[in-house]
Amino acid sequence: MKYDILAIGGSAGGINALKKVLHNFRYASEVAIIIIQHLSPSSKSYLRTIVSGMIHMNVYEIEDKMQIKRGTVFIAPPNYHVLIEKDGMFTLTVTEKVCFARPSIDVTFESIADTFGESAIGMLLTGANQDGGQGLKLIREAGGYTIVQNPNTAEAREMPEYAIKHADPNEIIGLEEIGSRLNQIIISAGENR
Amino acid sequence: MNDFDFKHNNEDVETFLCIEAIKLKYGYNFSEYSRAHIKRRIKGRLVKSGLNNILELTHRLIEDEAFFRDVLLDFSINVTEMFRDPSFFKYLRENIIPILQSYPKINIWHAGCSSGEEVYSMAILLKECGLYDRCQIYATDFNQKIIEKAKDGIYSLEAIREYTKNYILAGGTRSFSDYYFAKYDNAILDLELKKRITFAEHNLVTDGSFGEMHLIICRNVLIYFNRTLQNRVNRLFLDSLIKGGYLCLGSKESLVYSDVFEKFDTVSEEFKLYRKHLKA
Ligand SMILES: C[S@@+](CC[C@H](N)C(=O)[O-])C[C@H]1O[C@@H](n2cnc3c(N)ncnc32)[C@H](O)[C@@H]1O
Numbered sequence: 001m002k003y004d005i006l007a008i009g010g011s012a013g014g015i016n017a018l019k020k021v022l023h024n025f026r027y028a029s030e031v032a033i034i035i036i037q038h039l040s041p042s043s044k045s046y047l048r049t050i051v052s053g054m055i056h057m058n059v060y061e062i063e064d065k066m067q068i069k070r071g072t073v074f075i076a077p078p079n080y081h082v083l084i085e086k087d088g089m090f091t092l093t094v095t096e097k098v099c100f101a102r103p104s105i106d107v108t109f110e111s112i113a114d115t116f117g118e119s120a121i122g123m124l125l126t127g128a129n130q131d132g133g134q135g136l137k138l139i140r141e142a143g144g145y146t147i148v149q150n151p152n153t154a155e156a157r158e159m160p161e162y163a164i165k166h167a168d169p170n171e172i173i174g175l176e177e178i179g180s181r182l183n184q185i186i187i188s189a190g191e192n193r
Numbered sequence: 194m195n196d197f198d199f200k201h202n203n204e205d206v207e208t209f210l211c212i213e214a215i216k217l218k219y220g221y222n223f224s225e226y227s228r229a230h231i232k233r234r235i236k237g238r239l240v241k242s243g244l245n246n247i248l249e250l251t252h253r254l255i256e257d258e259a260f261f262r263d264v265l266l267d268f269s270i271n272v273t274e275m276f277r278d279p280s281f282f283k284y285l286r287e288n289i290i291p292i293l294q295s296y297p298k299i300n301i302w303h304a305g306c307s308s309g310e311e312v313y314s315m316a317i318l319l320k321e322c323g324l325y326d327r328c329q330i331y332a333t334d335f336n337q338k339i340i341e342k343a344k345d346g347i348y349s350l351e352a353i354r355e356y357t358k359n360y361i362l363a364g365g366t367r368s369f370s371d372y373y374f375a376k377y378d379n380a381i382l383d384l385e386l387k388k389r390i391t392f393a394e395h396n397l398v399t400d401g402s403f404g405e406m407h408l409i410i411c412r413n414v415l416i417y418f419n420r421t422l423q424n425r426v427n428r429l430f431l432d433s434l435i436k437g438g439y440l441c442l443g444s445k446e447s448l449v450y451s452d453v454f455e456k457f458d459t460v461s462e463e464f465k466l467y468r469k470h471l472k473a
Contacts, residue, residue, distance in 0.1 A: 004197055032196070064416040064443075065423065065450045069196055077445050083229035085419070086205070088195035091227040092416050092445050094272045095234075111229055115199050 109135025
């Protein structure tokens with residue numbers, strides 16, 4: 001099975017973790033990358049600028065009905081949940097917060113499980129809440145590959161710990177190794193096609 | 194155009210049937226709403242109601258109108274604020290209002306006005322710019338209950354505290370408390386603000402144009418529609434605008450993805466402000 005999408009969820013400490021993950025990741029052109037990082041609702045969309053500095057790819061902040069493409073990084077905007085349509089477009093919604101968060105990682109991961117299913121890699125990084133665990137479980141149940149950052153390497157343990165307990169992920173990986181391990185996962189998936 | 198090949202699963206089939214049932218039984222057509230949104234809301238209601246699957250839920254809602262009304266509320270999202278995205282209102286005040294000044298009479302349409310916070314914000318802005326008495330404002334929504342709430346113009350004092358911050362950020366020139374009086378835990382908006390506003394029920398899916406507008410504001414409504422319906426509604430807006438009239442969308446809704454994009458000039462991509470060509 002070839003992977004189409006890498007979905008990354010992060011909260012407290014997530015931006016630093018993201019930098020390490022993306023820095024070592026070599027196959028960004030093969031997949032679409034979606035990043036759900038908790039931000040304060042009033043924060044201007046500065047995350048796009050930061051991520052652009054981490055990776056040589058087009059980086060967009062998601063707008064409603066934007067088309068998902070490979071080789072592109074998409075970032076959830078502050079204060080919107082991100083859903084994926086079966087025609088490959090994003091939809092944004094302003095429904096209730098989930099796990100006190102909007103964007104919520106659970107909401108997008110559930111939508112990814114429903115659309116990409118087994119061609120998705122779901123990854124959960126550091127954070128101080130319980131968002132993402134439920135969604136990661138759904139990705140796993142849909143046949144996707146799931147990775148959680150080792151809590152011992154996380155700035156905040158709660159989010160990865162909760163996910164490990166509830167989602168039974170395929171792998172728990174220390175921050176320094178996540179990027180290179182991702183490369184292996186994508187290569188071997190390509191070989192076994 | 195689509196890089197990926199997504200399969201429809203059984204839940205998608207059931208969601209489709211549910212939408213068809215609502216259309217036949219109650220006349221509301223959600224078939225061109227965002228399917229991902231509708232499916233998520235149906236599944237949310239499923240969990241709350243303890244029913245086993247979407248077909249059971251469909252059966253229940255055609256038998257029980259009160260239950261359907263709950264589902265209807267799940268679909269239509271009414272979240273709103275006064276001076277939501279304050280910098281947008283500031284931009285209007287500084288860049289668009291001066292242009293509208295030149296018209297002897299100004300028609301404004303808030304489509305999908307929800308409980309009214311947005312349209313009252315506009316009324317305040319227009320008053321402070323000395324334009325209000327020349328305006329006719331139409332505020333419409335397809336949800337009758339929410340229109341009633343909008344007409345009341347009563348909001349909690351707790352919310353008003355947030356709105357006061359927004360008002361200041363939006364460049365308000367007076368004291369926000371000039372516009373309401375407090376009663377118990379509520380703020381009752383000044384009746385003056387309603388003078389030029391007409392509230393009406395209007396469904397963007399089925400109803401047509403009702404006048405020549407100088408400014409149309411439709412924010413955070415189209416995101417719940419699919420692209421086909423968005424295109425149709427944007428065409429309705431185009432036809433409802435005078436030449437040189439303005440269209441404002443929500444902060445993450447872009448006209449770029451729409452068929453009618455080339456009929457407009459982009460005034461501000463940041464604030465999603467577009468102007469119908471003067472020679473259309
Ligand atoms: C999230 S609110 C937006 C309120 C306000 N414009 C704002 O941005 O704060 C969306 C509104 O769109 C209305 N709506 C949804 N579908 C509609 C339709 N087909 N026709 C008219 N209004 C609709 C809903 O009832 C809801 O009040």
